[in-house]
Amino acid sequence: MEKCLMKGNEALAEAAMRAGCKCFFGYPITPQTEISAYLAKNMPKRGGVFLQSESEIAAINMVLGAGCTGTRIMTSSSSPGISLMSEAVSYIAASDVPCVIVNVQRAGPGLGGIQPSQSDYWQATKALGHGDFQMLVYAPNSIQEIVDTVFFAFDKAEKYRIPVMILMDGLLGQMMEPVAFPEYNYTPKEFDWATTGHNNKREHNIINSLFLQPDVLERSVDARYKRYEKIIENEQQCEVIDVDDNTDIVVASFGASARVVRSAVKMAHEMGIKVGTIRPKTLWPFPEKDFKKLIEKNVKHILTVEMNKGQMIEDVRLATECKIPVSFYGRNGGTIPTPEEILEQIVKIDKALKGGEIK
Amino acid sequence: MKDNNRFNLENIKRINIILGHYGCGKTNLAVNLSLMLAKAGKKxxxxxxxxxxxxxxxxxxxxxFEKEGIELVSSIYAVSNLDIPAITFDLEAIASQDGYLIIDVGGDDSGAAALGRYKNIFEKYKEDIEIIYVFNKYRMITPAETAECLREIEACARLKATAVVNNSNLGLQTVAEDIKNSFEYANETARLCKLPIKYTVVPEWIEKEIFGDNVIYVKRLVKAVWE
Known part of the structure; x- marks a missing residue:
């Protein structure tokens, strides 16, 4: 497999086409625009439809419409654009339509700035839209992992009939790394729910999110939550490095900040500090199984590092049943924490632990 | 005058316009070229x-640049995080001044559009100008597509490139083998572009003895926070 050098955004776009994505609807926004630009150039040549819509709201509604046919569909945007999409994302979830939504996060709130951020963690994992629903959320931390994620994101979206979000940030979208594309042949599937024309051979398939009778709506939501239970059971992904029975401190981080954390942890190892890392690769479902193991390993302290004001802390506390003290270090507004800043936090915690004082 | 780059600086013309497809390494080359010239005592x-x-x-x-005595000419909106496609300086006045001028252009035809308006200026300094088309094999682009991209760029820039530069690399992970494996691609691209290969760009961490002349060794200046 020959390697090539790609930006995160381009690699994601190339992977989507190779994964069988046939329609892309979107509206440009920095730092995500290379996805649209790459697909605009290449998708028509490869038998796909690229359409730049008049707004993010139109784009996501096109995703809903086209997704009803069971075709592989994707849209992408960056934070403010994703907020605009929220109503239709709820409709997509309620209609059980599979699709992939990419958020190349920039700093918020509001129009914010164009530098990288992770401040849409809550939006992605808790409530991108009204009503009881979830999305499967992946948070890759390298260009290669972005590519690998795209392939199974489409598979999982179809398997569970759920919108899947790939949560990136401006740093991963803009940076270049060598990447290889796996062999993958997608044969479009026939779905018994898809609205592809009944040809007088079966009943109409109706895809809808309006249920005026409470008992009908409740059954529909409950059935969806049965699927969510399976997702929670089977789809948690997590990377745990340098954690054993002697580990004192574990640093929890996801996406690009996890790259900075690894550099900081290597520096801490040189100072003899017993520190490891845990990186959720799925943000929903949150990898609570791997976090629970930290309790058995008698980890003394967890430091979460994020490019936001600490949106993942509660999930870490809940997953570790509040049995391990959790502290936080983060930067926001588009500022990226440096390895030195994180090292300083690790050293501070290590000193406190050795002094017998646990924050 | 020949520096340890095994490349004769006398071969570098006074004005260098650097064109190329998106993400081929134009800025890294532009900055390295200006550093080489500045270190050789040039303005x-x-x-x-x-x-x-x-x-x-x-x-x-x-x-x-300030440390090396290189003068930066840029839009007042550069590094402001404002995404404004404006040029707020007089390139004609700058081109007329003594000393070397390296012009780093945006990628693809959309970036080259910024050059179109300067056609007349560049005609005036024709003898002094090298118009370099940079390519990187590893950017998932075939020689034919690279040549096609050059035609699109030339149409927008209203200028014809005078040479190509082989900047094939895999970023920080580049090894000598990757450069060697790009020669065939580079020759084919040069043939399709109907232009000579001015030089090959090699990251500085690769052994200097492997390649012949017409090689420029460059630093990798764009780095991630964790590198």
Missing amino acids: VRIADLDIVNPYFRTADFNSM
């Missing part, structure tokens, strides 16, 4: 003409 100006990308641009390196 150098570097103009950031990128109207496409608000990230990873020449103007990001201003503190280094």
Whole structure:
């Protein structure tokens, strides 16, 4: 497999086409625009439809419409654009339509700035839209992992009939790394729910999110939550490095900040500090199984590092049943924490632990 | 005058316009060229003409330029995080001044559009100008597509490239083998572009003895926070 050098955004776009994505609807926004630009150039040549819509709201509604046919569909945007999409994302979830939504996060709130951020963690994992629903959320931390994620994101979206979000940030979208594309042949599937024309051979398939009778709506939501239970059971992904029975401190981080954390942890190892890392690769479902193991390993302290004001802390506390003290270090507004800043936090915690004082 | 780059600096013309497909390494080459010339005691100006990308641009390196005595000419909106495609300087006046001028242009035809308006100026200095088309094999682009991209760029820039530069690399992970494996591609691209290969760009961490002349060794200046 020959390697090539790609930006995160381009690699994601190339992977989507190779994964069988046939329609892309979107509206440009920095730092995500290379996805649209790459697909605009290449998708028509490869038998796909690229359409730049008049707004993010139109784009996501096109995703809903086209997704009803069971075709592989994707849209992408960056934070403010994703907020605009929220109503239709709820409709997509309620209609059980599979699709992939990419958020190349920039700093918020509001129009914010164009530098990288992770401040849409809550939006992605808790409530991108009204009503009881979830999305499967992946948070890759390298260009290669972005590519690998795209392939199974489409598979999982179809398997569970759920919108899947790939949560990136401006740093991963803009940076270049060598990447290889796996062999993958997608044969479009026939779905018994898809609205592809009944040809007088079966009943109409109706895809809808309006249920005026409470008992009908409740059954529909409950059935969806049965699927969510399976997702929670089977789809948690997590990377745990340098954690054993002697580990004192574990640093929890996801996406690009996890790259900075690894550099900081290597520096801490040189100072003899017993520190490891845990990186959720799925943000929903949150990898609570791997976090629970930290309790058995008698980890003394967890430091979460994020490019936001600490949106993942509660999930870490809940997953570790509040049995391990959790502290936080983060930067926001588009500022990226440096390895030195994180090292300083690790050293501070290590000193406190050795002094017998646990924050 | 020949420096340890095994490349004769006398071969570098007074004005260098650097064109190329998106993400082929134009800015890294532009900054390295200006550093080489400045270290050889030349007066150098570097103009950031990128109207496409608000990230990873020449103007990001201003503190280094100040240290090396290189004059940066850029839009007042560069490094402001404002995504405004404006050129707020007089390139004609700058081109008429003594000393070397490196012009870093935005990627693809959309970036080259910024050059179109300067056609008349560039005609005036025709003898002094090298118009370099940079390519990187590893950017998932075939020689035919690379040549096609050059035609699109030339149409927008209203200028014809005078040479190609082989900047094939895999970023920080580049090894000598990757450069060697790009020669066939480079020759084919040069043939399709109907242009000579001016030089090959090699990252500085690769052994200097492997390649012959016409090689420029460059630093990798764009780095991630964790590198």
